[in-house]
Amino acid sequence: MNLKNYQEFTRTTAIYPKESAIVYCALGLMNEAGEVGGKIKKCIRDKNSDFNDVEFIANLSDEVGDVLWYATRLLDELGMNIEDVFERNQNKLQSRKERNVLSGSGDKR
């Protein structure tokens, strides 16, 4: 699988009103990110923080996958290319690494 193919695939599984697509995808992304947090919370509570638990890993993978789907749909609805976003993020972090500013704060450091 590559990112371009995945972005195209998400179009075939997108079911929401086109006129609300951007808001719908943004809300879905936030909801699924919350579900990731919920799985981790329940692992702490119910599995003694065993993050190697097979069931936990499977459930977390499902929720992170949902995050990726909504993030991809949001980008696609905005006419953006997921590969460009990954590349831009990689370049930003590489620059911070080279300038020794990975830690700290500020979006434009």
Ligand SMILES: [Mg+2]
């Ligand atoms: Mg989910």
